[in-house]
Amino acid sequence: MSETRPDPQHWRDLLRREITLPSALEQVPTQQALGRTLAAEVRSPEAMPVVPIAAMDGFAVRRNDLTAPGRTTLPVSAELPARPGEVPALVPGTAARIMTGAAVPHGADAVIEVEASDADPFGPVPARVTFTLDVRPPAQRHVRAPGEEVSRGELLAAAGDRVGPGLVGLARALGVAALPTRRRCRVSVVVTGDELTAEADSPGSVRESNGAMLAAALRADGAEALPPLHSGDDHSGLRAALSRAAADSDLVLTTGGIGHGAFDVVKTLLGEHGSGTSCFAHLALRPGGPQGWGRLDGGVPVVHLPGTPVGALVGYHLFVRPVLGGAAAAxxxxxxxxxxxxxxxxxxxxxxxxxxxxxxxxxxxxxxxxxxxxxxxxxxxxxxxxxxxxxxxxxxxxxxxxx
Structure with missing residues (x-):
C-alpha cells in the first residue's frame, strides 16, 4: 500500500504554528542596522527641512518687488551658499543670490531660478540682477517649506519592516542615532555523516558543504549563523553536538540522517524509536521529501533537513525561511x-x-x-x-x- 505523503504547504504551516522564535528588542546604531528587522515603529523626531530652504539655484526675492509681465532690476544684498550659520533677513527691495539647499532668508517668499535672470550662474555675485518674467511667481516658488518632506512625529517605518539603505539614510538625516530592531535569531547547523570531511582526500569521503551553504542562507535572511557543527553517524556524538547547539541557539538545523536506513542517526536518536522528541515525514516534494522537526534541551526548536545539498537548500527555503519571518519567504x-x-x-x-x-x-x-x-x-x-x-x-x- 502506498504511503500518503503530506503536502509541503501543510508542513510549512505546521512549522509556522509550532515554532515561535524570540523577538527581543535591541537598539542598534543606525549605520549598523542594515538588513535587520524593526521590533517597533520609528517616527521622526523633527521636521525635515527644519527651516525653509531653496529648491533651486537662483535669487531669493520678495514677490511684491517684482514687475510682471516685464523686467525687474534689483540690487543684490547677500550671497547665501548652503552652509551652516545664521541667515540675515532679506533687505526690502533687494535680491539675495542663493544656492540649492541654503536657508531662505526671512522676508523672502520666492526663489527665482538663475535661468530667468541675466546673472552668470558660475561668476561672482553680481551687484545687480535683472529678471524678465511673464507672470509673477506663486508664493513659495522653489521654496521647500518646513516639514514638507517629513513632518515631526511622522511614521518612517513600521514594526516588522526590514531596514534598507533608504531608512538608514532617512534616519541619519533626521538625527536618529539608533533603530529598535529585533535581536538576530541565533541559529546552529549540525551536519551529520561519517563520510563528510573538509577535503575529499580518501575513497568514500565527500567535501562537507551543507554547513557553509546553510550558514550563508541564514546570514542572507538576517539571522546570526553560528559556526556549523559536525557529527558522525553515532548517537553519542550527535547527542553531544545537539546539546552544544541547543545551549547557544534559538533554533537548530540538522542535515542528513532522516531517511529509512540503518545509519540515519538523527531519526533513530530522536524519532519514535528513540527519544520521541522529533517527528518525521516524507513530503510530496522532490527533491527534499524527507523532513522533520522537534525540540531539544530547554525546548529549543530543531528543524531536520535532508542530507543531500539540493534537498537541504530546498528544505531551507520552503520551511526554515517562513519560520524566520519576512516577506522574502513568501x-x-x-x-x-x-x-x-x-x-x-x-x-x-x-x-x-x-x-x-x-x-x-x-x-x-x-x-x-x-x-x-x-x-x-x-x-x-x-x-x-x-x-x-x-x-x-x-x-x-x-x-x-x-x-
Missing amino acids: EVAVRLGDVSADTARRPPGAVHAMAGRLRPGEDGREVVDLLPGRRLAPYGRADAIVLLGAPGTEDGWARVVRL
Whole structure:
C-alpha cells in the first residue's frame, strides 16, 4: 500500500504554528542596522527641512518687488551658499543670490531660478540682477517649506519592516542615532555523516558543504549563523553536538540522517524509536521529501533537513525561511518561460522543485526560466526555486520562491 505523503504547504504551516522564535528588542546604531528587522515603529523626531530652504539655484526675492509681465532690476544684498550659520533677513527691495539647499532668508517668499535672470550662474555675485518674467511667481516658488518632506512625529517605518539603505539614510538625516530592531535569531547547523570531511582526500569521503551553504542562507535572511557543527553517524556524538547547539541557539538545523536506513542517526536518536522528541515525514516534494522537526534541551526548536545539498537548500527555503519571518519567504505565482530543462519524468501527486532564473517578459511582466543541470549544479546561477505542480497553479504558471 502506498504511503500518503503530506503536502509541503501543510508542513510549512505546521512549522509556522509550532515554532515561535524570540523577538527581543535591541537598539542598534543606525549605520549598523542594515538588513535587520524593526521590533517597533520609528517616527521622526523633527521636521525635515527644519527651516525653509531653496529648491533651486537662483535669487531669493520678495514677490511684491517684482514687475510682471516685464523686467525687474534689483540690487543684490547677500550671497547665501548652503552652509551652516545664521541667515540675515532679506533687505526690502533687494535680491539675495542663493544656492540649492541654503536657508531662505526671512522676508523672502520666492526663489527665482538663475535661468530667468541675466546673472552668470558660475561668476561672482553680481551687484545687480535683472529678471524678465511673464507672470509673477506663486508664493513659495522653489521654496521647500518646513516639514514638507517629513513632518515631526511622522511614521518612517513600521514594526516588522526590514531596514534598507533608504531608512538608514532617512534616519541619519533626521538625527536618529539608533533603530529598535529585533535581536538576530541565533541559529546552529549540525551536519551529520561519517563520510563528510573538509577535503575529499580518501575513497568514500565527500567535501562537507551543507554547513557553509546553510550558514550563508541564514546570514542572507538576517539571522546570526553560528559556526556549523559536525557529527558522525553515532548517537553519542550527535547527542553531544545537539546539546552544544541547543545551549547557544534559538533554533537548530540538522542535515542528513532522516531517511529509512540503518545509519540515519538523527531519526533513530530522536524519532519514535528513540527519544520521541522529533517527528518525521516524507513530503510530496522532490527533491527534499524527507523532513522533520522537534525540540531539544530547554525546548529549543530543531528543524531536520535532508542530507543531500539540493534537498537541504530546498528544505531551507520552503520551511526554515517562513519560520524566520519576512516577506522574502513568501511564494509568488510567476509565468513560466523556457521550460526545456524540464526533461525528467515527473510522477504526478508531488511538487517538483527546480532551479529557475527570473527575467522580464516581452510584456514587462516577470517570467521564470528553468535552468538545466542536475541536483545542486543549476543553483550556482539560480535566483528562484520553481515549484512545479504546486496546488492552485494554472497551466503555464508556477509557484516561485525567490532566493
